[in-house]
Amino acid sequence: xxxQLDTKRKLYTLCILVQDIPGVLSQVAxxxxxxxxxxxxxVSGETDLPGITRITIGILADQGMIEQIAAxxxxxxxxxxxxxxxxxxxxxxxxxxxxxxxxxRNARDEVIQLANIxxxxxxxxxxxxxxxxxxxxxxxxxxxxxxxxxFGILEIAKTGTIAIERxxxxxxxxxxxxxxxxYGKHVL
Amino acid sequence: xxxxxxxxxxxxxxEQEVDTVFGYPGGTILNVYDELYRYQGKIxxxxxxxxxxxxxxxxxxxxxxGKVGVCFATSGPxxxxxxxxxxxxxxxxxxxxFITCNVGENLLGRDAFQEVDSTGIAMPITKAAFxxxxxxxxxxxxxxxxxxxxxxxxxxxxxxxxxxxxxxSQEIDYTFIPWRENRENRExxxxxxxxxxxxxxxxxxxxxxxxxLLEMIAKAKRPLLICGGGVVRGRAHREFRxxxxxxxxxxxxxxxxxxxxxxxxxxxxxxxxxxxxRASNVACDECDLLIAVGSRFSDRVALDxxxxxxxxxxxxxxxxxxxxxxxxxxxxxxxGSARRVLSLLNEEMPQYHHEEWKTRILPLRAxxxxxxxxxxxxxxxxxxxxxxxxxxxxxxxxxxxxxxxxIKYLHFDYPGQLLTSGGFGTMGFGxxxxxxxxxxxxxxxVLHITGDGCFRMNCHELCTVEHYGLPIVSVVFNNGTLGMVxxxxxxxYDKRFxxxxxxxxxxxxxxxxxxxxxxxxxxxxxxxxxxxEQALAGGNGAVIDCVxxxxxxxxxxxxxxxxxxxxxxxxxxxx
Numbered sequence: 027x028x029x030q031l032d033t034k035r036k037l038y039t040l041c042i043l044v045q046d047i048p049g050v051l052s053q054v055a056x057x058x059x060x061x062x063x064x065x066x067x068x069v070s071g072e073t074d075l076p077g078i079t080r081i082t083i084g085i086l087a088d089q090g091m092i093e094q095i096a097a098x099x100x101x102x103x104x105x106x107x108x109x110x111x112x113x114x115x116x117x118x119x120x121x122x123x124x125x126x127x128x129x130x131r132n133a134r135d136e137v138i139q140l141a142n143i144x145x146x147x148x149x150x151x152x153x154x155x156x157x158x159x160x161x162x163x164x165x166x167x168x169x170x171x172x173x174x175x176x177f178g179i180l181e182i183a184k185t186g187t188i189a190i191e192r193x194x195x196x197x198x199x200x201x202x203x204x205x206x207x208x209y210g211k212h213v214l
Numbered sequence: 215x216x217x218x219x220x221x222x223x224x225x226x227x228x229e230q231e232v233d234t235v236f237g238y239p240g241g242t243i244l245n246v247y248d249e250l251y252r253y254q255g256k257i258x259x260x261x262x263x264x265x266x267x268x269x270x271x272x273x274x275x276x277x278x279x280g281k282v283g284v285c286f287a288t289s290g291p292x293x294x295x296x297x298x299x300x301x302x303x304x305x306x307x308x309x310x311x312f313i314t315c316n317v318g319e320n321l322l323g324r325d326a327f328q329e330v331d332s333t334g335i336a337m338p339i340t341k342a343a344f345x346x347x348x349x350x351x352x353x354x355x356x357x358x359x360x361x362x363x364x365x366x367x368x369x370x371x372x373x374x375x376x377x378x379x380x381x382x383s384q385e386i387d388y389t390f391i392p393w394r395e396n397r398e399n400r401e402x403x404x405x406x407x408x409x410x411x412x413x414x415x416x417x418x419x420x421x422x423x424x425x426x427l428l429e430m431i432a433k434a435k436r437p438l439l440i441c442g443g444g445v446v447r448g449r450a451h452r453e454f455r456x457x458x459x460x461x462x463x464x465x466x467x468x469x470x471x472x473x474x475x476x477x478x479x480x481x482x483x484x485x486x487x488x489x490x491x492r493a494s495n496v497a498c499d500e501c502d503l504l505i506a507v508g509s510r511f512s513d514r515v516a517l518d519x520x521x522x523x524x525x526x527x528x529x530x531x532x533x534x535x536x537x538x539x540x541x542x543x544x545x546x547x548x549x550g551s552a553r554r555v556l557s558l559l560n561e562e563m564p565q566y567h568h569e570e571w572k573t574r575i576l577p578l579r580a581x582x583x584x585x586x587x588x589x590x591x592x593x594x595x596x597x598x599x600x601x602x603x604x605x606x607x608x609x610x611x612x613x614x615x616x617x618x619x620x621i622k623y624l625h626f627d628y629p630g631q632l633l634t635s636g637g638f639g640t641m642g643f644g645x646x647x648x649x650x651x652x653x654x655x656x657x658x659x660v661l662h663i664t665g666d667g668c669f670r671m672n673c674h675e676l677c678t679v680e681h682y683g684l685p686i687v688s689v690v691f692n693n694g695t696l697g698m699v700x701x702x703x704x705x706x707y708d709k710r711f712x713x714x715x716x717x718x719x720x721x722x723x724x725x726x727x728x729x730x731x732x733x734x735x736x737x738x739x740x741x742x743x744x745x746x747e748q749a750l751a752g753g754n755g756a757v758i759d760c761v762x763x764x765x766x767x768x769x770x771x772x773x774x775x776x777x778x779x780x781x782x783x784x785x786x787x788x789x
Contacts (some may be wrong), residue, residue: 029543049333049343052336056337097536101534101536103341201534207535208417209368211366212417213358213362
C-alpha cells in the first residue's frame, strides 16, 4: 500500500551520526540550503564512540520534507545513522546563557528569584550585570527570557536543541532501513 | 618501500589497472605531470583542448567500458572547468575519479593565484571529495576514491592534492597492492573506517522483499517493466532480459536505460516519458503492476507523479535507498544491485504469459519507415546510419532534438553502446564522450550525433580527434536553430522564437577541414548515404553537416508536468 504522508508542519529534530572528517558538517548542512529549508537550530558534538560526531538539527517541516532530507542525509558516505525525532517520542533540551542588566541590589534579587523559579543558575555576578545559565526545554528558556526582558537583556548565547529518544531504543539500533542505506555504501 | 609522492599516485593508478587518463596540465599539477612523463609507457595521457572536454572524455570512457574513468586538471580555472563534467557524471551515476591539485599549504585560503575551494565546489556533485594535505595519505585516499566511485551506485569522486604534497622531495612508504588481490590486503585504514559502521559484511537483497514481489507478480494481469540506467551501470542486461522474457511483459526503456535491453526485442515498447512512445506511455497508464529497475522516476519520465501509473502498484528495484519514494510514491521496493536482485527473482519466478495485455500494448508501437521527401529528415539520417554503420557502433549524443531522434530511431543492444547526458542534459557532452569511448574501445566504431547548437559548444575537441587519429564521425543535425527550445516556443510560447535562431557560422565543413578532418555537407538522402559511406571508409575523423528544416519536431511529446498520455504532439502519421 502506498503510504499517506502527514502534511502538517511541525518541529522535527533530526539526529545524524557522522564520521568526524573535514567538511562533514557543511556536507550535511548544504542538503537543507539546497532545498531552501531553513535550519531552526544546529548542534554538533562528540558521542560515546570515538571519531563519531552527533549533529542535531531542528527543522520546521512536514513529514514528506523531513523524510526527503533524512534520506539524502542517510545516503552521504560519512553518515552512519539518522533518526527523525518528534515531540512525542523524544526528550529535547537546550542551554542558554543570558546576561541581564542589574544595576542595583533590588534588581539583582529579583533576577535571582526568577532564576530560582526557573531552576536557572547564576554563573557570573558583576556590579552592573548578572549572567544566568539555564538548561531546559525550548519553551522554558523562552519563558525565562521573556521574564528577564524587563531588566534589560544585554546578551544571549543559546545552543540549539539536542534530543534523545525516550525509552530503551537508541540511534545505534539496527533496522532494515539502515541496512538498506548501508547496502549502497559498501566499498569492498 | 620509499617512493616519491607523485610516484605513489601513478602506482595507485596502476593498482587500479588504469592505462588511460584524460586531462590538461597547469601550474599546481606540474609535479604530477612531471611524474606522468616518467610513466609514459604505462599510462597514456590524452590531452584535450579544454578541461571540460577531458571530463566528458573520462566520463565517456567510463560509461562505454564499465571501468573507472580518470581525469586530471590543475587548480582554479582548471578545476572549475571540470565542474560541468563532474555534475554530468554525477547525475548519470558514472564512475570517474577527478584528480586536481591546489595551491600549497602555505598559500591555502589566501586567495592565491589560481586558488579555488575545489572540494567545496565539488561537494554537491560528487560521491566524495578528498582534500589531501599529507603525502602519507595518498595510497589510502586513492584506493578509497576508486572504491567509492565504482561501488554501490557509481559516481564521480574528486581528489584535490595540495601542491606541496606532490613536491619531488616528498617521499612516502608504499606497497603495491593489486586491485584484484584478496580483500584483507586491500583494506586500507580509510576503507575500514568507511565500512566498519556498516552492518552487513556482504550486502544481500532482502529475501522477504523478493518473495513479496513474486507474489505481486503472480497476481498481476498487466505488468510493465521499466528498464533504467541502473541496469546499464550494473551491467545487468542478461539478467534483465531473462526476467522480461519470463515475465512476458512489455519493456519501456528510459533514456539512461538505452542499451540495457535490445532495441529490436519483441517486448520493447521504446522510450517512456516526455518523448516516450505511445506504446510505453499508454502501457504505463493502463498497467496494474509497474516494476522499475534502476530508475529514479525523473521528471522526464514521471511527468506528473500524482497520475503516474495511477491504476498500478509500483515497485522500485534500486541500489540507492534514497531513490525510493523520492519522486513517485511506491508500493514496494527491493534494495540491491540490479544484477543480484534480478537473478534471485529469475531463480524463483515461473514463466508467465500475458498475451491479452501484450496484444493491447505492443501494436501501439509506431512502425513506419521514413517517408520519402526531397529534403533530408532526421528519420532518414538515422535510418541510413542504422543501415550502414556497424550494428555495434557506439553512439555518443549531445542534448536536444537530435538526442531524442537518435534514441527513437536507432537500436541499442548492449550497455555502454549509448552515451548520452540524461540527468544533467549537458550540451557539448557528446564529442568529449565520443573521444573517451574511442580511446576505451579502439576496435569499435564511434559515432557522435549532435545538433548545430551543441556542436558549436565544444567543437574545439575536433583537434583532439585529429591529433590522436580517432575515426570518430560527427553527424551534425543542423537545423540552424536551438531545435528543442524552438519546439517548445513553437508549441507553448506562441512561436516567439526568442534567441533560438542560430543563423551564424562557422561553416562546419570548413571547420572540420581547418582541424585537419574531412567535412561533408548533405541536403538529401542520397548525399547522406554517400557522405556516411565515405566518412566511415576513411581512417580519420569526419564531420557530416546535415541540413534540416528548422521546424522539424520531436514526436510524440507530452508537456512537462502533464499526465503521461496527454500527448501535445502525436507520432508521425497520427492525428
